Amino acid sequence: AAGVIQSPRHLIKEKRETATLKCYPIPRHDTVYWYQQGPGQDPQFLISFYEKMQSDKGSIPDRFSAQQFSDYHSELNMSSLELGDSALYFCASSRRQGDNYGYTFGSGTRLTVV
Amino acid sequence: KNQVEQSPQSLIILEGKNCTLQCNYTVSPFSNLRWYKQDTGRGPVSLTIMTFSENTKSNGRYTATLDADTKQSSLHITASQLSDSASYICVVSSGGYNKLIFGAGTRLAVHP
Numbered sequence: 001a002a003g004v005i006q007s008p009r010h011l012i013k014e015k016r017e018t019a020t021l022k023c024y025p026i027p028r029h030d031t032v033y034w035y036q037q038g039p040g041q042d043p044q045f046l047i048s049f050y051e052k053m054q055s056d057k058g059s060i061p062d063r064f065s066a067q068q069f070s071d072y073h074s075e076l077n078m079s080s081l082e083l084g085d086s087a088l089y090f091c092a093s094s095r096r097q098g099d100n101y102g103y104t105f106g107s108g109t110r111l112t113v114v
Numbered sequence: 115k116n117q118v119e120q121s122p123q124s125l126i127i128l129e130g131k132n133c134t135l136q137c138n139y140t141v142s143p144f145s146n147l148r149w150y151k152q153d154t155g156r157g158p159v160s161l162t163i164m165t166f167s168e169n170t171k172s173n174g175r176y177t178a179t180l181d182a183d184t185k186q187s188s189l190h191i192t193a194s195q196l197s198d199s200a201s202y203i204c205v206v207s208s209g210g211y212n213k214l215i216f217g218a219g220t221r222l223a224v225h226p
Contacts, residue, residue, distance in 0.1 A: 006157075042216040043158075056213075090157040103148070103207075103214070105157035 002026055004093050004106035012112045013081050021076040021109045025093030029104075031055065032074040034066060037088045037108075049074055050096050081113045116141040118206050118217035126223045131194055135220045137187040137204030145207040149178050149189045152201045152219070161189070161202075194224045 005024040013019050025032050031050045035043040036059075045058035049068035060066070063081075068074045072093075078085060090108035118139045127133050139147070146165045150158035162171045162178040164187070170179050177190045191198055204217040 004157075042218055045214070088155060088157075092157075104160065105150075108155070108157040110155055 023091035029093035
């Protein structure tokens with residue numbers, strides 16, 4: 001079965017550079033969630049989208065932005081990168097009405113800022 | 115405050131042995147509870163998901179229990195394998211579609 005696809009798997013950027021992470025949800029999933037997990041930390045909810053509209057916002061820095069496109073894939077854009085942005089970023093998808101069974105996580109993108 | 119607490123923080127067992135991981139939560143409203151396995155540097159992989167009315171659910175060598183009255187859950191791993199070495203995360207959904215409360219996880223190491 002198709003899973004949540006994230007790209008790239010690994011990314012190395014320098015401070016003050018920009019990065020774009022991509023997430024392709026499971027087919028027929030209309031909701032995408034982004035999480036940031038620092039080393040040894042719990043995943044922190046960043047932002048979510050439903051039907052191409054932002055549905056909820058968590059601890060996403062102002063330097064970050066995200067959007068969901070017509071094919072339901074989502075991109076997380078990160079600017080003015082800081083060393084503290086080094087983390088595992090993963091997304092999850094679900095069908096909005098399927099909360100009880102719908103969440104599926106991607107394998108994540110490992111971002112390293114040097 | 116919605117919280118999910120897991121114990122132990124870390125655990126070392128020998129291959130072939132069984133183990134039980136604990137999860138206590140104070141989340142309201144409660145929608146469901148999930149156990150995930152997370153390998154280092156990877157996204158969480160779902161093991162089980164349980165709603166309010168479910169007491170036990172199995173997935174191969176993994177068996178999860180839920181006591182909604184005491185707000186406790188456990189994950190029992192039978193006949194552990196080296197590949198079971200990972201973090202096991204308890205995640206509670208507080209209703210709706212956008213809020214997952216993560217436990218800090220239990221880091222399990224299975225030694226030969």
